[in-house]
Amino acid sequence: MGDVLIGRGDAIPPAEVVDVELYHPHSWITKYVFSQDAKVIALQYSLTALAIGLVALVLSWLMRLQLGFPGVFSFIDPSQYLQYITMHGMIMVIYLLTALFLGGFGNYLIPLMVGARDMVFPYVNMLSYWVYLLAVLVLVASFFVPGGPTGAGWTLYPPQAILPGTPGHEWGIILMLVSLIIFIIGFTMGGLNYVVTVLQARTRGMTLMRMPLTVWGIFTATVLALLAFPALFVACVMMLFDRVLGTSFFIPALVSMGEQLKYGGGSPILFQHLFWFFGHPEVYIVALPAFGIVSDLIATHARRNIFGYRMMVWAIVAIGALSFVVWAHHMYVSGMNPWFGFFFATTTLVIAVPTAIKVYNWVLTLWRGDIHLTVPMLFALAFIVTFVNGGLTGLFLGNVVVDVPLSDTMFVVAHFHMVMGVAPILVIFGAIYHWYPKITGRMWNEALAKFHFWITFLGAYAIFFPMHYLGLLGMPRRYHDIGQTSFIPESAHTLNAFISIVALIVGVAQMVFLFNMFWSLRHGRKADGNPWRATTLEWQTPETPPGHGNWGKELPVVYRWAYDYNVPGADQDFIPQNQPPTPRPA
Amino acid sequence: MAEVALRKTQDAAARPRHWRVVASDWASDQTAFKNVSWGKAMMWIFLLSDTFVFSIFLLSYMTVRMSTTQTWPNPSQVFALHIGGQDIPLILIAIMTFVLITSSGTMAMAVNYGYRRDRKKTAVLMLVTAALGATFVGMQAFEWTKLIMEGVRPWGNPWGAPQFGSSFFMITGFHGTHVTFGVIFLLIIARKVWRGDFDTGRAGFFTSRRGRYEIVEIMGLYWHFVDLVWVFIFAFFYLW
Ligand code: HEM
Ligand SMILES: [Cu+2]
Numbered sequence: 001m002g003d004v005l006i007g008r009g010d011a012i013p014p015a016e017v018v019d020v021e022l023y024h025p026h027s028w029i030t031k032y033v034f035s036q037d038a039k040v041i042a043l044q045y046s047l048t049a050l051a052i053g054l055v056a057l058v059l060s061w062l063m064r065l066q067l068g069f070p071g072v073f074s075f076i077d078p079s080q081y082l083q084y085i086t087m088h089g090m091i092m093v094i095y096l097l098t099a100l101f102l103g104g105f106g107n108y109l110i111p112l113m114v115g116a117r118d119m120v121f122p123y124v125n126m127l128s129y130w131v132y133l134l135a136v137l138v139l140v141a142s143f144f145v146p147g148g149p150t151g152a153g154w155t156l157y158p159p160q161a162i163l164p165g166t167p168g169h170e171w172g173i174i175l176m177l178v179s180l181i182i183f184i185i186g187f188t189m190g191g192l193n194y195v196v197t198v199l200q201a202r203t204r205g206m207t208l209m210r211m212p213l214t215v216w217g218i219f220t221a222t223v224l225a226l227l228a229f230p231a232l233f234v235a236c237v238m239m240l241f242d243r244v245l246g247t248s249f250f251i252p253a254l255v256s257m258g259e260q261l262k263y264g265g266g267s268p269i270l271f272q273h274l275f276w277f278f279g280h281p282e283v284y285i286v287a288l289p290a291f292g293i294v295s296d297l298i299a300t301h302a303r304r305n306i307f308g309y310r311m312m313v314w315a316i317v318a319i320g321a322l323s324f325v326v327w328a329h330h331m332y333v334s335g336m337n338p339w340f341g342f343f344f345a346t347t348t349l350v351i352a353v354p355t356a357i358k359v360y361n362w363v364l365t366l367w368r369g370d371i372h373l374t375v376p377m378l379f380a381l382a383f384i385v386t387f388v389n390g391g392l393t394g395l396f397l398g399n400v401v402v403d404v405p406l407s408d409t410m411f412v413v414a415h416f417h418m419v420m421g422v423a424p425i426l427v428i429f430g431a432i433y434h435w436y437p438k439i440t441g442r443m444w445n446e447a448l449a450k451f452h453f454w455i456t457f458l459g460a461y462a463i464f465f466p467m468h469y470l471g472l473l474g475m476p477r478r479y480h481d482i483g484q485t486s487f488i489p490e491s492a493h494t495l496n497a498f499i500s501i502v503a504l505i506v507g508v509a510q511m512v513f514l515f516n517m518f519w520s521l522r523h524g525r526k527a528d529g530n531p532w533r534a535t536t537l538e539w540q541t542p543e544t545p546p547g548h549g550n551w552g553k554e555l556p557v558v559y560r561w562a563y564d565y566n567v568p569g570a571d572q573d574f575i576p577q578n579q580p581p582t583p584r585p586a
Numbered sequence: 587m588a589e590v591a592l593r594k595t596q597d598a599a600a601r602p603r604h605w606r607v608v609a610s611d612w613a614s615d616q617t618a619f620k621n622v623s624w625g626k627a628m629m630w631i632f633l634l635s636d637t638f639v640f641s642i643f644l645l646s647y648m649t650v651r652m653s654t655t656q657t658w659p660n661p662s663q664v665f666a667l668h669i670g671g672q673d674i675p676l677i678l679i680a681i682m683t684f685v686l687i688t689s690s691g692t693m694a695m696a697v698n699y700g701y702r703r704d705r706k707k708t709a710v711l712m713l714v715t716a717a718l719g720a721t722f723v724g725m726q727a728f729e730w731t732k733l734i735m736e737g738v739r740p741w742g743n744p745w746g747a748p749q750f751g752s753s754f755f756m757i758t759g760f761h762g763t764h765v766t767f768g769v770i771f772l773l774i775i776a777r778k779v780w781r782g783d784f785d786t787g788r789a790g791f792f793t794s795r796r797g798r799y800e801i802v803e804i805m806g807l808y809w810h811f812v813d814l815v816w817v818f819i820f821a822f823f824y825l826w
Contacts, residue, residue, distance in 0.1 A: 016616045017624075023794055120624040123793040188635060196628045199618045207615045226631065230638035234646060237756070246741035247752035249650055262741070265654030265749060270646060558615070 015204055015555075022549050023122060034130075036122035037548055038107045041129050043439070045103035048129075052136050053096035059088040061507050068500025070481045078480040079167035082151030085478055086168075087143075089154030090176070093282065094183060095136055097424055101289040102187070102225065103132060105431060106194045106218045108439070112538035113215050115203025115556045115578075117549045119193040128193070131186030135179045142168070142175035150176045153478060155279070158250035158271050162243040164257070173243060177236045184229045184236075194222045203537075205558035209313065210577070212536045212562040213306065216313050217292020220320040221285045227324070228281035235274035242266070272334055276327035283420050284323045288316055290427035291358055294380045296562070297430055298362055300534045301377035302369030303573055305563035307361045315354035315361075322351045332400050333407045341400040348398035352391070359388060370566070370573075374532075375449040379430025382457045383423050390419025393468065408478070411471025414464050422460040429456065429513070436517075437531045441544050442524030448516045452509055459506035466495050533574050536562050540576050629804045633811045640815050643760060644822050647753040659745035661824050664733070679824050682725045683816065686765075689718035690813045693806050700802035705779055708802060712776035715809065719769040726762050730755070754823065761819055764812045768805075775805055 025031035035041060063084050066076045076084075107125070111118050119125045142149040151167035152160060160166050162173055198211070198219045211219075238249040242263075250271045251263035299306045306312060328336065328344040362384055371377065393415040397403045406412060429452075437443055471477075474487050482488055530539040542552040556578040564575040612618050619627055651658055662675035669677065696711035733754070740755050742748040778784065778797060787796045 013615060016620070121628065123795070188632070192628045192632055192635075195631055196624055200616075200622065200624050200627050202616050205615050207613060208618065209613065210615075226635040227638055230635060231642050233639060234642040237760075238646060241740060241752065241756065245752075247756075248654075248741070248748055249646065249752060252653075253655070265650070265656060265747060267649055267653035270649045270653070274642065274646070 038119045042107035049100040056088045056091035059084045064500040064503040068497040081480040097286040116201040120196045125193045128190035135183035138179040142172045145171035177240045184233045191222045210561045213295040214292040217288040221288040224281045228278045231274045232278035276330045280327040281323045290424040297380040302371045303565045304369040307364035318354040376430040376434035383426045387423040409471035410467045410475045414467035417464045437527030452513045455509035462502040650749040654747040654749045657746040693809045697806045700799045709776045709780035716772035
């Protein structure tokens with residue numbers, strides 16, 4: 001690709017957008033608390049998401065303690081177990097992964113990578129964070145209300161989600177729904193910013209097809225979110241009315257505990273459709289940014305141009321579009337029309353094609369690359385392995401006849417943890433290790449980081465790989481205690497205990513990560529502006545960490561794509577995107 | 587003068603045509619939508635997202651209308667007013683629709699005068715738009731009161747399917763909230779126009795940034811959208 005110029009004749013097209021008027025903070029409060037700088041907002045988002053993620057992690061320990069050693073921890077009763085899985089699932093998916101990828105990485109990387117001074121509407125961007133924080137606080141509040149948080153499962157299926165018999169039906173479910181509604185409002189404010197910044201605020205020379213794949217992934221994911229969250233929003237509003245006002249959007253006529261309820265005529269399956277119309281794209285909302293980031297990590301740390309850049313971009317876009325027509329593969333056992341199953345199984349398998357293209361391209365990028373086994377690279381490699389694993393079991397579950405017996409077993413738990421739990425988390429770690437020097441100006445302690453990597457990667461496999469087997473045995477998911485069942489052999493209980501012990505070890509290893517993060521802030525080796533010798537713009541800022549407005553006086557001008565590594569004839573093994581082409585002899 | 591004109595036609599000839607224009611804009615740097623400001627782009631994308639919200643509301647209403655086991659009340663009877671000794675079906679809704687569509691007209695005129703930098707006319711027309719919007723919300727409040735007095739509740743009504751009241755209050759309420767927000771922002775922007783903030787470059791109270799007359803047009807986009815949504819609600823809820 002090299003230094004292709006855009007525009008006819010002249011290399012640098014004239015600026016189309018006038019330089020923005022930045023808000024200059026006057027005090028500590030407007031600089032670090034109510035900050036309008038996307039980079040500060042990004043850190044606020046990330047730290048809040050990590051903090052609430054820690055809660056979800058602790059909940060997973062409690063769940064594993066119960067599953068591994070049933071009966072030993074008497075304070076975990078069945079209701080509590082359900083509350084733990086619900087809060088764990090919802091926090092992980094929405095409040096940790098979505099917020100961290102889009103609010104955290106999106107805010108930090110988009111303006112820097114496309115060469116903008118900030119997001120297009122910094123004030124709205126700031127509001128977005130505070131609304132998100134409110135959503136988190138409402139969610140946390142549900143731990144402290146009478147009856148505790150909801151135990152309806154992260155899918156919140158009605159009718160049970162709002163009826164007596166489900167833990168948290170008094171207040172927990174109300175707070176959960178309200179929190180989700182607030183989250184969506186806050187997200188929309190941020191999401192509009194990310195999309196418009198990518199579309200309308202790129203620097204001179206930065207065409208869409210020169211953007212790093214990270215930006216493509218985050219951008220497409222944000223578009224998906226803006227179109228998928230409306231379904232969740234409406235579903236939450238309607239369920240809130242069902243619970244609070246006694247409407248019957250989702251509740252059919254029911255007899256509960258010997259009593260005819262006042263509900264009647266609603267459609268529970270409507271909720272499932274709405275939820276999964278959001279829920280499936282949500283999987284890609286966390287997967288696409290991970291795809292993008294991993295592509296950049298691999299190219300940078302293998303010193304090779306990404307294989308098939310255009311194909312990678314179109315695969316991201318195709319996956320995003322297809323993700324809106326596969327949702328009912330989560331509903332094969334819901335009793336919907338079997339023809340639907342046929343249709344949705346087909347679309348589900350079609351989506352495997354662009355996904356497989358991406359995997360092949362990552363592998364081909366690595367092929368004969370100059371692979372540096374840095375910590376970000378290790379995480380990127382781990383991601384590929386894990387994602388392929390989860391993707392393959394996805395092909396199982398996408399087929400109706402295979403899914404029906406496996407539905408609601410530990411096999412499903414294993415599948416989605418591999419593909420949307422462990423895989424994106426590995427990318428998040430890799431990305432934090434990769435960009436930390438830019439954000440803080442310091443390097444990590446490498447030994448601790450490698451230790452963290454190996455425990456997390458091997459541990460995650462030790463936790464989730466055996467769950468496939470447990471699922472095939474028929475061990476159900478969302479069960480507090482499977483008790484003595486003839487089809488579950490004694491060895492399965494031993495396996496469960498093993499998984500739980502590993503889960504605790506992996507959990508403790510995350511403390512090493514946190515410790516390293518804060519310790520390196522002070523004691524890490526000083527990083528120069530571009531420690532990985534990467535091509536993308538964020539590494540070319542005049543200051544590290546980048547200052548307010550990112551670029552000093554002059555915006556950078558982009559002359560090439562983001563993957564000029566090891567270009568034959570170049571004097572370094574990488575050429576930054578903003579390095580002008582050398583005039584060639586005619 | 588002649589030279590400039592000549593260069594313009596040359597440029598036009600050099601520019602690719604039709605969908606190729608779109609392709610070349612998207613292949614270019616800096617902006618994908620040429621000459622579209624950030625604010626306008628953001629409003630359009632927000633409206634796309636909001637379209638999904640309203641569509642899903644309407645689809646859900648249709649679904650529960652099918653799933654409920656009781657008969658659906660007849661809208662032309664429910665929404666009739668007793669005027670001059672006889673029931674006139676849908677009369678209030680007809681007036682409300684008329685008011686809202688008229689307000690779209692005054693909004694469009696406000697946008698036009700905004701671009702001519704005619705402060706007074708712009709502000710007045712925005713105030714008229716806001717007044718029409720407020721009238722709409724007022725009539726909606728009247729309609730809600732009437733139905734509530736006749737015994738319609740979100741959880742039930744005297745004539746049949748309880749989902750009738752649930753969907754009615756939810757969808758018209760959600761639309762009415764949109765109109766109300768629109769009225770509030772119309773008033774704020776009208777004040778700024780009247781005071782000449784966009785001529786003097788006065789900074790906003792919250793954002794500390796200077797606004798531009800374009801905000802009138804962006805407001806217009808939102809307002810027309812809210813009117814358009816009403817047409818669909820009218821068709822699907824009241825006429826069906
Ligand atoms: C240390 C890492 C983790 C461990 C040990 C763990 C463990 C568990 C366990 C034991 C369950 C409940 C299984 C059941 O009885 O049904 C569960 C459910 C779940 N987890 Fe995780 N998990 C971890 C990380 C994650 C991550 C990173 C995600 C992000 C996507 C995630 C998302 C979910 C979801 C969505 C559920 C389903 C909740 C439900 O059934 O409603 N988990 N996890
Ligand atoms: Cu899915």
